[in-house]
Amino acid sequence: MDAVLSADHPLAAETGLRPDQLRDSVLWAPGALDRLDFLHRFADRFGIRQTATSVNLGLAHFLAEVAQEPRRFSLLPADVPRPEVPGLRSVPLVDPTPLYAWSLLRRTGNGHPGLNDLAAACAEEAGRSRWLEYDPAHDWLPEPPASGPGPGPGPE
Numbered sequence: 001m002d003a004v005l006s007a008d009h010p011l012a013a014e015t016g017l018r019p020d021q022l023r024d025s026v027l028w029a030p031g032a033l034d035r036l037d038f039l040h041r042f043a044d045r046f047g048i049r050q051t052a053t054s055v056n057l058g059l060a061h062f063l064a065e066v067a068q069e070p071r072r073f074s075l076l077p078a079d080v081p082r083p084e085v086p087g088l089r090s091v092p093l094v095d096p097t098p099l100y101a102w103s104l105l106r107r108t109g110n111g112h113p114g115l116n117d118l119a120a121a122c123a124e125e126a127g128r129s130r131w132l133e134y135d136p137a138h139d140w141l142p143e144p145p146a147s148g149p150g151p152g153p154g155p156e
Contacts, residue, residue, distance in 0.1 A: 001075045001098040002090045004063060004082075008070040009089070016094040019046040019140070028065065028072040030056040038100055039075060041142035063088055079129065096140035 003017050009025070011017055019042070027033075027048050033040050043051055052072070054065050060083040066072045067087040076082065077100060078092065126132050134141065 001093050001100060002078045003073050003093055004066055004076050004088060004090050005073040006067050006070045007087045007089045009073065010070070011091070012089040014091055016092050018095045019093055019098060022073055023047045023049070024071075025073045026050040026052055026069070026071045028062075028069075028074045029053045030062050030074075038142060042075065042098060045140070045142070059083060060085065094138075096138055098140045099134060101141055 003011075003022060005012055005025070011021060011025070014021075023046065025048070027039065027043050027050065029036055029039050029051060030053070032053055033043070033051050042048070050071075054062060056062065062074070063082065063085040066074050067085055075093075075098065076090070082088075082090065133139075
C-alpha cells in the first residue's frame with residue numbers, strides 16, 4: 001500500500017513513510033469508514049484519529065479531493081494505475097508495510113470447466129506480482145474479525 005497525499009502535505013517529500021507518521025493527518029475515505037474495513041482497521045491500528053469521508057464519484061475525483069487539502073491522505077494499492085492528478089504525491093508505506101488481504105473462494109464439488117483455469121491464472125498472477133509474500137517482521141495485515149459472541153479472531 002502507498003499513502004497518497006497532497007504535494008503540500010508536511011510528509012510529501014519523504015521517500016517512505018511509517019504508518020504511525022500519519023497520526024496527525026486526516027484519513028480521507030471514499031465512503032463511510034465503518035463500511036471500509038481495511039481503512040477502518042488501519043486507522044485503529046496506527047492511531048489515526050482524524051478521518052473524513054467523501055462521496056465515491058470515481059478514483060480521479062477522489063484523488064483530486066485528497067490533493068486539495070494539505071493534511072489529507074488515503075491509501076491505495078501500490079500497483080493500481082492512478083490517473084494524473086496535479087498536486088498529488090504517492091509515498092510507499094514501510095515499517096510495517098500494510099498488505100491488503102485478498103481471497104479466492106470456491107464451492108467444493110463445483111465442476112465448472114473453467115474453474116481450474118481461473119484458479120491457476122490467479123495463482124500465476126499472485127506469484128508474478130508477489131501478492132503472496134508476507135513477512136510479519138516487516139508487513140502488517142489486519143487481524144481477522146471476531147466472530148460470534150465470544151472473543152478472538154474468527155474466519156475472514
